[in-house]
Amino acid sequence: MTSQSSPVEAADPFAAPFGTLFGDKITIARMEAGDDYRYSGSAEPMENFSLHPATHALHYGSTCFEGLKAFRQDDGSLAIFRLDEHVRRLAKTVAQLYMSVPDVELVKTMIIDAAEANASHTPDAPGSLYLRPTLLGMQVNIGAAATPSNSALFYVFASPVGDYFAGGVRPLTIYVETNTPRTTPQFGRAKAGANYAMALGPTLDAKATHGSDQVLFASGGDVTETGAANFFLVDNDRVITRELDDSFLHGVTRSSVLALAADLGYEVEERRISLDELREWATRGEAFLSGTAAIIAPVGTLKLEGDTVLVGDGKPGPNTLRLREALTDIQVGAAVDSHRWLTPIAG
Numbered sequence: 082m083t084s085q086s087s088p089v090e091a092a093d094p095f096a097a098p099f100g101t102l103f104g105d106k107i108t109i110a111r112m113e114a115g116d117d118y119r120y121s122g123s124a125e126p127m128e129n130f131s132l133h134p135a136t137h138a139l140h141y142g143s144t145c146f147e148g149l150k151a152f153r154q155d156d157g158s159l160a161i162f163r164l165d166e167h168v169r170r171l172a173k174t175v176a177q178l179y180m181s182v183p184d185v186e187l188v189k190t191m192i193i194d195a196a197e198a199n200a201s202h203t204p205d206a207p208g209s210l211y212l213r214p215t216l217l218g219m220q221v222n223i224g225a226a227a228t229p230s231n232s233a234l235f236y237v238f239a240s241p242v243g244d245y246f247a248g249g250v251r252p253l254t255i256y257v258e259t260n261t262p263r264t265t266p267q268f269g270r271a272k273a274g275a276n277y278a279m280a281l282g283p284t285l286d287a288k289a290t291h292g293s294d295q296v297l298f299a300s301g302g303d304v305t306e307t308g309a310a311n312f313f314l315v316d317n318d319r320v321i322t323r324e325l326d327d328s329f330l331h332g333v334t335r336s337s338v339l340a341l342a343a344d345l346g347y348e349v350e351e352r353r354i355s356l357d358e359l360r361e362w363a364t365r366g367e368a369f370l371s372g373t374a375a376i377i378a379p380v381g382t383l384k385l386e387g388d389t390v391l392v393g394d395g396k397p398g399p400n401t402l403r404l405r406e407a408l409t410d411i412q413v414g415a416a417v418d419s420h421r422w423l424t425p426i427a428g
């Protein structure tokens with residue numbers, strides 16, 4: 082058994098499954114005994130870590146992450162999409178784990194350094210260099226179950242990724258789960274692996290029982306998000322998504338879509354969505370998921386309260402594709418970045 086991936090130079094990100102190919106450089110900072118995070122100031126070779134078996138993160142979930150992308154621009158340069166927003170969200174998640182929050186400027190520097198060190202592995206659009214900042218509680222103490230880890234490792238590595246929809250944009254089948262919540266009410270906003278572990282069972286069960294790709298969590302009839310993406314309704318006039326609260330992840334793609342929708346003249350509504358509205362909307366509107374990995378993914382079918390409900394004609398709708406293009410055009414520098422979402426980097 083090996084935990085090493087294939088050499089990145091030899092591999093084709095458009096052929097490899099998303100997230101299986103890695104850049105060969107990583108930036109690392111360490112925090113000991115509540116002191117500041119210390120970063121050497123440059124990227125290191127990406128190598129396996131050695132962890133004590135009693136490491137806090139392995140037992141008590143003191144770990145979280147971010148996911149953002151650097152895009153090759155039309156002029157050949159590189160830029161990171163919405164760096165500030167991702168850094169802000171990381172700080173919120175770390176604080177929610179009651180761990181020591183790394184300095185915002187340090188996190189930005191380490192993300193940029195990791196992106197620049199791996200820049201040569203960035204595929205052309207629609208591919209990108211996916212960046213994965215990760216934080217681990219490193220305290221060696223299995224008695225520390227009820228205390229936050231007093232030491233941590235923060236690192237950023239890169240994964241060259243191709244087109245999420247290599248075989249074309251395939252509309253998703255979504256099972257609407259009205260009983261089991263995705264996570265706990267107080268942890269919905271945290272970008273932590275624990276939330277994924279909780280969503281896994283319902284997602285696999287729904288796949289086996291209903292043939293769905295994803296689960297839309299709507300406990301008590303309150304439509305929130307899927308296991309890893311935010312949920313939208315759109316028609317020719319309006320864009321609707323759930324209003325922000327602590328119950329779900331506040332996607333950066335979500336906020337980008339809302340801003341672009343307003344730019345394009347859609348009426349933007351952030352509010353609760355009921356199951357009845359979902360059913361009614363499907364007869365004439367469109368629905369999609371949003372997230373950094375897939376950007377915008379059309380929903381073709383809903384498995385809702387025992388019924389199979391086609392969304393529109395079951396194919397990706399024109400408004401969904403329009404929003405998707407508006408967003409990807411900004412990401413690759415093909416449209417004016419009027420919101421200043423891009424951070425240019427070297428490489």
Ligand SMILES: *Cc1c(COP(=O)(O)O)cnc(C)c1O
Nearest residue numbers: 309310311330332333334372373
């Ligand atoms: C990361 C994530 C999203 C999408 O957020 P983006 O910032 O748009 O990538 C949505 N839901 C969950 C649970 C997530 O972890």
